[in-house]
Amino acid sequence: MADSRELPGLIAWLDRASERLGKSLSWLVLAMMLIQFLIVVLRYAFSFNSIPMQESVMYMHAMVFMLAAAWTLKHDGHVRVDIFYRAMTPKRKALVDLLGTLFLLLPVMTFVILTSLGYVGKSWRIFEGSPDSGGIQGIFLLKTLIPLFGGLMILQGLVEATRHFLILTGRISPPRDDEDRHLEERL
Numbered sequence: 001m002a003d004s005r006e007l008p009g010l011i012a013w014l015d016r017a018s019e020r021l022g023k024s025l026s027w028l029v030l031a032m033m034l035i036q037f038l039i040v041v042l043r044y045a046f047s048f049n050s051i052p053m054q055e056s057v058m059y060m061h062a063m064v065f066m067l068a069a070a071w072t073l074k075h076d077g078h079v080r081v082d083i084f085y086r087a088m089t090p091k092r093k094a095l096v097d098l099l100g101t102l103f104l105l106l107p108v109m110t111f112v113i114l115t116s117l118g119y120v121g122k123s124w125r126i127f128e129g130s131p132d133s134g135g136i137q138g139i140f141l142l143k144t145l146i147p148l149f150g151g152l153m154i155l156q157g158l159v160e161a162t163r164h165f166l167i168l169t170g171r172i173s174p175p176r177d178d179e180d181r182h183l184e185e186r187l
Contacts, residue, residue: 006172007163015074015159018152022071028060035060055136062142066149070156073105090174091167098164105157113150120144 007015036057042048072078085096120143122128129137166172 011159011162014155018070018074018156022068025064025068028064032057032060051132051135055130059136059142062145066145067152069149070152073153073156073160094164094167094174098161098168101157101161101164106154109150109153109157113147116146120147
């Protein structure tokens, strides 16, 4: 990806914030793995079951999935069909990415936010908790991740749209492809 330093002020700040959030959330993956290991050991070695521990893994998984999606977008890690895209020039890729962001990503994320607000609001009104006895009483917080996910994706989408526009207009250089990086490493 093109360096954040090449982007204008607020856009560069948003790009760096997305990077920090993504790296911070990566620690939850380690925590999930350790807690899941502990759950298994406690269950099979000591016949002990903890609903809050099990639900905490689900909460952390939701946080990683929903909140790191913007970081994944920043690093071009989302799934795409790139049969034609792969062979395109960097400017043509920037055009495809810009159009995809403007006409697919931004409208879909706006739809996600707007359609989730009633669902999340209802959950907040009753402070919805776990249906399991002894579970985490924060389902309303978990559901809040939905519009937050949409908002973070919109912000990163605006960063990416700006980046692609600047590439198209020649104001910043396009990112080098992995093939270019591998070739330079071999030389």
